[in-house]
Structure formats: C-alpha cells, structure tokens
Amino acid sequence: MKILVATEKPFAKKAVDGIRGIVEGAGYELSLLEKYTDKAQLLEAVADADALIIRSDKVTAEVIAAAKNLKIVVRAGAGYDNVDLAAATARGIVVMNTPGQNSNAVAELAIAMMIFMARNRFTPGTGSEIQGKTLGIHAYGNVGKLVGRKGRAMGMKVLAYDPFITDAAVFEADGVETVASVAELYKRSDYLSLHIPATAETKGSIGYELLMSMPKGATLVNTARKEVIDEEGLRRALAEREDLKYITDIAPANQAELDEQFGKRVFATAKKMGAETAEANINAGLAAASQIVDFFKNGTTRFQVNK
Structure with a gap:
C-alpha cells in the first residue's frame, strides 16, 4: 500500500517523522509531495496512491479521477469542504477527517x-x-x-x-x-x-x-x-x-x-491561523496516519464523513 502525503503547506518535520514511523511501521510505503505549486504535480503523484493525507489541499473530482488506486482520503483537520465528497463516494473512496486534533x-x-x-x-x-x-x-x-x-x-x-x-x-x-x-x-x-x-x-x-x-x-x-x-x-x-x-x-x-x-x-488574519500551532500540526498528522493504518488493517471507518 502506498500512502501519499500531499501538502502545499507541509506538516512540521516532527509530524512528518511521526507519520513515517506509523506508516512504515505498519509495513506500508510513504510518499511525500510537499510545497507543490501546480495541480499537475498532485495529479501525477496521486496516480498510484492507495491512500491520501491532505491539509487544506483541494481533492477535486479531477484529482479523484486521476487516483486509480485510491481507497481513502484523510483530511488532517476538522473541516472537509476541500474534498469533493460526491466524487469520492461515487468511486467508493472513504473520506475521513481528524476531529478534535486542532x-x-x-x-x-x-x-x-x-x-x-x-x-x-x-x-x-x-x-x-x-x-x-x-x-x-x-x-x-x-x-x-x-x-x-x-x-x-x-x-x-x-x-x-x-x-x-x-x-x-x-x-x-x-x-x-x-x-x-x-x-x-x-x-x-x-x-x-x-x-x-x-x-x-x-x-x-x-x-x-x-x-x-x-x-x-x-x-x-x-x-x-x-x-x-x-x-x-x-x-x-x-x-x-x-x-x-x-x-x-x-x-x-x-x-x-x-x-x-x-x-x-x-x-x-492574513491566512487561516486556527490550526497553525506546532501541537495541532503534529496531532492532526499523526491521527491521519493512524486512521489510515487502522482502516487498512481493521476496516475501521469511525471518522468517515461520506457515509
């Protein structure tokens, strides 16, 4: 299983290290796409991903269509209006958030x-x-x-x-x-x-x-x-x-x-600052990774938002 972390605004290094530990510790592959500047980069990176972790990045119908293997998207945060739920649901892709972490x-x-x-x-x-x-x-x-x-x-x-x-x-x-x-x-x-x-x-x-x-x-x-x-x-x-x-x-x-x-x-504020603390950044990233591993290992869909 390949898990892609796609973040225009990256997680803190400590969060990325923690995500890597969770993902690779479960026997899965981690791929990073950080600070990307063009949607084409996301479309290419997601093509062979089984799971996707995002922050405020937009997962549109076009992104979902490009992700042929995608099974789950986790938005590291509470809000999930940056994900096209209808397109994900039509493909049978589970979408989760990480409530409470921010x-x-x-x-x-x-x-x-x-x-x-x-x-x-x-x-x-x-x-x-x-x-x-x-x-x-x-x-x-x-x-x-x-x-x-x-x-x-x-x-x-x-x-x-x-x-x-x-x-x-x-x-x-x-x-x-x-x-x-x-x-x-x-x-x-x-x-x-x-x-x-x-x-x-x-x-x-x-x-x-x-x-x-x-x-x-x-x-x-x-x-x-x-x-x-x-x-x-x-x-x-x-x-x-x-x-x-x-x-x-x-x-x-x-x-x-x-x-x-x-x-x-x-x-x-100049840019949305609600979750912009080191603690929230780490908590949400680790929660997203843990939820994906739990989904693949145990079929857990506790925080699914497109039921």
Whole structure:
C-alpha cells in the first residue's frame, strides 16, 4: 500500500517523522509531495496512491479521477469542504477527517481574538475586559466546548446553542446555559464565537438581522468558515451600528471594503491561523496516519464523513 502525503503547506518535520514511523511501521510505503505549486504535480503523484493525507489541499473530482488506486482520503483537520465528497463516494473512496486534533488551537485563537478586539487591537486607547461579559457559542462541538470552558475560566458567562445536542447534561457539566434559538443566542451575547460548518443550510445564514440584534459593543468572532457569513448583511450592520465589531480567521471577499469603511472595528488574519500551532500540526498528522493504518488493517471507518 502506498500512502501519499500531499501538502502545499507541509506538516512540521516532527509530524512528518511521526507519520513515517506509523506508516512504515505498519509495513506500508510513504510518499511525500510537499510545497507543490501546480495541480499537475498532485495529479501525477496521486496516480498510484492507495491512500491520501491532505491539509487544506483541494481533492477535486479531477484529482479523484486521476487516483486509480485510491481507497481513502484523510483530511488532517476538522473541516472537509476541500474534498469533493460526491466524487469520492461515487468511486467508493472513504473520506475521513481528524476531529478534535486542532480543537484546542482554534479555541485558544478564538479567545485571543476576543481579547485583541476588546483591547482595541493593542493600540493606544481605553479598551475593556472580557471578564463579566456574556459569551455565546454557536455550535457546541469539539471547538465550541473548549471555547466555552476557556471563557468560563476567564470569568465570562457562557451561553450555547446547538440543535444537534439534545442531552442538557452536556452543557450542564460545563456550567453552560443553553438557549432555545439562534435569535436568542445573538440577542444576549457580547461575544459570539461561531463554529458552524458551511452547509447548504448555514451558508449566508449569519447576517444583518442577527448582527443588529446583538448587544451594544458586541463582537462576532468567526473561526469557522467565511461562507456562513452574509457579507453584504455584515457590511450593512457594521455601517448602521458603530459599536459592532467583527474579527475573522477567514477573510471575506469584501475584506478590503470593510477595512476601508470600518477601520479598527474589523480584522481578518492574513491566512487561516486556527490550526497553525506546532501541537495541532503534529496531532492532526499523526491521527491521519493512524486512521489510515487502522482502516487498512481493521476496516475501521469511525471518522468517515461520506457515509
């Protein structure tokens, strides 16, 4: 079995060494394609691969068509919208993610973003503290849970909304108050940490009405996906509410316009930074390799996302 690691932005050396140890220790071959600059390089490399590990690299229908032996793709991270699931499923290829491996890194970034905006982006002038403020968590998955716990540790009151969690004990164990609707969550949150995936139902769902309902001085923190934001609705709300702030780890298409119009009230990282820690890099890479070995050895599909 040949396992290809294809990463435009490579894993850390320690992660690659760990992946190699797992793969070769199981008796499989490891192939590396790092810092590639053209899709043709990926198409050539994947041609004889049985398994593929990626980060934010795009596995399109064209890539899948070129990979005649491919049986499994593992995205080292939580999101997997960079993989054409329909094309993979049509070929019988299993697609997995590595949930939880990047969660702490993203959660720490979300808290850091709140503080960054509360303190006027670390420029002169009186800022505010996040202690005593209300933190809303939109989607209480791996990252949302950690953001909530860290917020509580910093003295914030934490609310959460997640329609897919029906057991109230999950929230109660963390000292988190559940709310009945998205509308209520936004209406009550001084800081709203967004963790919903980009799906047909969620794309463009966070916009003008929700933002306008937020308390005075509120900040929306997006470490999820840019597609869930209604960018024109965001612009309108910021224009009408001079107290609102927006900070994101995924720059919207109209970021230049937002910067020009709203100055320090908006901020986007230069490149998605949520998983950019040494620890997350290593954890996700090792998890991806272990899942592939477990799949080939035991048929395990625990983290399959295209069932």
